[in-house]
Amino acid sequence: MxxxxxxxxxxxxxxxxxxxxxxxxxxxxxxxxxxxxxxxxxxxxxxxxxxxxxxxxxxxxxxxxxxxxRNGLLCTGPNEFQYAAFIAGNRGELDGDSISEQFMEQIANRFHGQRVQAHSPYTGTYLGQGKINQSYVCPRRRNLIFELDGLGFLQPGTPVSFLDRLxxxxxxxxxxxxxxxxxxxxxxxxxxxxxxxxxxxxxxxxxxxxxxxxxxxxxxxxxxxxxxxxxxxxxxxxxxxxxxxxxxxxxxxxxxxxxxxxxxxxxxxxxxxxxxxxxxxxxxxxxxxxxxxxxxxxxxxxxxxxxxxxxxxxxxxxxxxxxxxxxxxxxxxxxxxxxxxxxxxxxxxxxx
Structure with missing residues (x-):
């Protein structure tokens, strides 16, 4: 070959x-x-x-x-979305020495306009698409917070992936x-x-x-x-x-x-x-x-x-x-x- x-x-x-x-x-x-x-x-x-x-x-x-x-978002409340890797359950893993944490501020503004799609957590069934309007670091929660259009109906615990094509x-x-x-x-x-x-x-x-x-x-x-x-x-x-x-x-x-x-x-x-x-x-x-x-x-x-x-x-x-x-x-x-x-x-x- x-x-x-x-x-x-x-x-x-x-x-x-x-x-x-x-x-x-x-x-x-x-x-x-x-x-x-x-x-x-x-x-x-x-x-x-x-x-x-x-x-x-x-x-x-x-x-x-x-x-x-892969990285993505997680619905954590009514029309509320956070960076999935850094939600509260992983707080014990964050001590400031990881590459991801040091990159958080740098990547915060890279997602504007990004299309995303929601799917059911276990089966992967498609639930809908939306768009990221804004992303920023919340200093109190030490996490990336995202504001989306189109996915306000999702329930907490629903994963949201970037709409990805090679x-x-x-x-x-x-x-x-x-x-x-x-x-x-x-x-x-x-x-x-x-x-x-x-x-x-x-x-x-x-x-x-x-x-x-x-x-x-x-x-x-x-x-x-x-x-x-x-x-x-x-x-x-x-x-x-x-x-x-x-x-x-x-x-x-x-x-x-x-x-x-x-x-x-x-x-x-x-x-x-x-x-x-x-x-x-x-x-x-x-x-x-x-x-x-x-x-x-x-x-x-x-x-x-x-x-x-x-x-x-x-x-x-x-x-x-x-x-x-x-x-x-x-x-x-x-x-x-x-x-x-x-x-x-x-x-x-x-x-x-």
């Missing part, structure tokens, strides 16, 4: 998945979509609380992880990519013959996905340093294209597995794929700033801490701009590079 065809088929899958809602805290409908996709292949697919696990015939060879939730223009992919783009990449790997383990977790945007992952590894008494967590990584527009993929030695919580990080780095070198280390990038940036940026608290860092280092690995991320919006953008070149690198790392012969 040619490289162009390999990538175009993955993009076609991504285009389809993006249309399916998966607001954080209301992911059940997307879990069923994902399960239907995966059950087409000769693999084991099992659902756990907050987690769907797909395994080939070499499940211990590598563990790929991607979260399937755009492919000037060599770029644009949509709410975080993190359906990595879900699509993993499903496509199974199409190509991937035989390892893939874990799809809910609740990452609310800081909860690591709990589901930790429980699964502990349930089966699995100790490994072969976990590779996939995600998008935010950059300013002018910096996003400076590398094809993004690696990390560590996050704000501690170091990742050096051997696994070197394994991914060496794979990128062999394929001629350019990369940066996000922690090194942030440290260099902080040397020029009065107020330092956080290294971020990643799902993997939390997982390593929760298991006392018994479960470890590294991250592989897609560089994007316009993070946490419905216009998050990544280059097709980076998407293709990430797919080829994943094929190489997991011994899938196509694209190596």
């Amino acid at each position: 040619e490289k162009g065809l390999l990538t175009s088929e993955a993009i076609h899958l991504l285009r389809s998945l993006i249309r399916e809602p998966s607001v954080v805290g209301a992911e059940d409908a997307f879990f069923r979509v994902l399960r239907r996709e995966l059950e087409e292949y000769p693999i084991s697919v099992k659902r756990y609380h907050g987690l769907l696990v797909a395994q080939g015939n070499k499940p211990d060879s590598i563990y790929l992880s991607a979260h399937l939730d 755009k492919l223009e000037d060599g770029n992919l644009s949509a709410q990519l975080d993190n359906v783009v990595c879900v699509a990449l993993i499903i496509h790997l199974f199409r190509l013959g991937f035989q390892g383990t893939a874990l799809f977790a809910a609740g990452e945007e609310a800081g909860r996905s690591w709990r589901y992952l930790a429980e699964w590894f502990q349930r089966f008494d699995i100790s490994t340093n072969q976990v590779l967590v996939l995600d998008t990584s935010p950059f300013p527009v002018e910096a996003a294209g400076a590398q094809q993929v993004v690696l990390r030695w560590r996050d704000a919580q501690g170091e990742f597995c050096k051997d696994t990080t070197k394994f991914v780095r060496d794979g990128a070198d062999r394929l001629g794929i350019s990369y940066c280390f996000k922690d090194e990038y942030i440290r260099a940036l902080n040397a020029t700033r009065e107020k330092p940026l956080s290294l971020g608290r990643t799902e993997l860092g939390r997982l390593i801490n929760a298991t006392g280092g018994q479960v470890s690995g590294t991250t592989l991320q897609l560089p994007t701009s316009s993070y946490h919006t419905a216009a998050e953008t990544a280059s097709v070149d980076s998407f293709d590079s990430m797919l080829r690198l994943l094929c190489h790392l997991s011994n899938v012969p196509v694209g190596s």
